[in-house]
Amino acid sequence: MRKNVKDADDVFDGVLGSTGLTGTADATILAQRGRQTQEIVINITGRDVEEQRLSVKFDLTNRVPFHLLGDTETVHMSxxxxxxxxxxxxxxxxxxxxxxxxxxxxxxxxxxxxxxxxxxxxxxxxxxxxxxx
Structure with a gap:
């Protein structure tokens, strides 16, 4: 990922290199986690998949460290x-x-x-x- 992607309209514009990297793939999945947070945001797009943005909680104290919280928009909704x-x-x-x-x-x-x-x-x-x- 490029470092300065905060102003990008599309999260996939942040992929380092040519846009051809994401343009030629049948599906692209980006997993991003901020510092000091246990939430991972997974962005999914592609030709044969529904475009999604999911939130996953990562916690090593649990037996299964990944827990799907749901659609990111809904998770962060008031x-x-x-x-x-x-x-x-x-x-x-x-x-x-x-x-x-x-x-x-x-x-x-x-x-x-x-x-x-x-x-x-x-x-x-x-x-x-x-x-x-």
């Missing part, structure tokens, strides 16, 4: 967003007012979070009702 997604999965499309009331949250804050989640592609909005993608 508790409020997790609650919203869970509610939408269980109850289907709903309005911001009904959702805020059901979760005991502020209506305005819930509406702003829903808007941001739509913008990020986590959920969708149809006729003022929000639902899972």
């Amino acid at each position: 508790e409020t967003r997790k609650e919203i997604i869970k509610y939408l999965e269980e109850h289907g499309a709903t309005t911001p007012k009904d959702l805020a009331s059901a979760l005991g949250k502020n209506h305005s804050t819930t509406k702003n979070i829903l808007w941001a989640m739509v913008k990020e592609g986590l959920i969708s909005n149809e006729n003022g009702k929000y639902k899972n993608r």
